[in-house]
Amino acid sequence: MDRSSKEKLVGDLHGALLAASCLVVTHQVGLDADEVTSLRRNMRAAGCSFKVTKNRLARLALAGTKFEHLSPMFTGPTAIAFSKDPVAAAKVAVEFAGKNDKLTIIGGGLDATKLDASGVKALATMPSLDELRGKLLGLLQAPATKVAGVLQAPAGQLARVFNAYATKGEAA
Known part of the structure; x- marks a missing residue:
């Protein structure tokens, strides 16, 4: 990946994170293409996004956002789920992680609040904004x-x- 592609990727991700209110950080080890496609399809259906990220580029994209304090979570094979809805990304990620051991919830953030894995799971049990x-x-x-x-x-x-x-x- 050349430098201009990386800059565009970081810029796009930064813009998406500025608009998001929920970010879930996951480790995904051994997910095959069909499983990732299924997860992305579920995320899109709920109005969320799921991206497998390079940690260094993700940390650059986090800079200047309300999720900047989550940078230490980006170690290992990281992927992120994010959404404008405060519950949707957590709900889909926790549901998928419950069915598939290859995806592990590390933590996340709800606006400026840092959440650990149990906090993300608790957030996933809440009703969505539309339900409320x-x-x-x-x-x-x-x-x-x-x-x-x-x-x-x-x-x-x-x-x-x-x-x-x-x-x-x-x-x-």
Whole structure:
């Protein structure tokens, strides 16, 4: 790889890390091409990216980002997963690592917070941003639905009473 290609790679990775809110650092030893393709496909489906990186280039890309303090984690056969969603990259990486022993979670970062492997696994159990938005929307709509039900109940009861009197009058 020539110097200009390395500079472009570092620049692209730096830009992606500036936009990311979650970074997961992994060691991947012995993953074959099909397994990496499967992992990348899962990451893309969740809105994440997965890159096998050269440690020196990754450290250069981390400089000036909120993940700069994670540089010591970049030793050995490193790959990173990152996403704008604070949970998505951790969720996919932990799920894949649970099925495949060749991928090991080393640690990561959530914005400026450093996470160890157990922290990343705990982050993966949290609901995603979209799931939380859906729950919040459901909670906000529930009171309005209940109020509408309460307001309609007396009218429904009156209608049933009138109907009962009408059917009683017809029977007599």
